[in-house]
Amino acid sequence: MGRRAFIGLVVGGTAGTLLTPIPWKLTDDASIWSQNWPWIPRVPNGDFELKPSLSKLDNSGVGVNVVTVKGRPCAVYGNPEHPLSRGGISSLAVNEAELLYSPSRVQSPLKREGDSLIPISWDDAKALLAEKLKAAGSDVACVSGDDTGSGTDVFSAFVAAAGSKLCFYMPAEQVDAGRAWQRLGGQGMVGYDIENADMVLAIGADIFESWGTHVRNAQAFNKANPMGG
Known part of the structure; x- marks a missing residue:
């Protein structure tokens, strides 16, 4: 097969495929199938309510609004009234509603037997906990x-x-910073006035993705550097 014949075959095959309903049907089926994953919350019939809360997955102090229907969490959005995150939200916090329905979530107490974890009842778990606590005593x-x-x-x-x-x-950055602050004579946890700082020197961790109150840091940067300004 010559070069010209090969190119003609590839171009003809591509054009023929695009003119058939096959790729469009497969794309449609894939979009439908991806909505049937068991960890995607199913929205029940009822009125939508917003419940202000705090993200527990992201420990940087992200304030969220949880969309609920009949008390069931369905989606998570940033809370613009939260003084720290100011409407910002992280990729961890935005997925908290979906994780409630994840099939991999631990849903009952587990007891180790050899190399395996075996589900047990809550009554058995409480009895086992009481036994272990009694044996441990003050240790x-x-x-x-x-x-x-x-x-x-x-x-x-x-x-x-x-x-x-x-x-x-x-172990976390906040714990080490708090201990260092106490050794210098400070009390409580360290706070950072990012919004009113003339300059921020960041060495090491990404202050917009992983260090400290990263959502608040990004919001403060955005306010000081508006798009188009």
């Missing part, structure tokens, strides 16, 4: 991943009631 410890709510306060009080002081946050 019980807690590692909490909740640094934007009051959950860690509850865990800390629970551990203290057992006679232990071993309650920790998951």
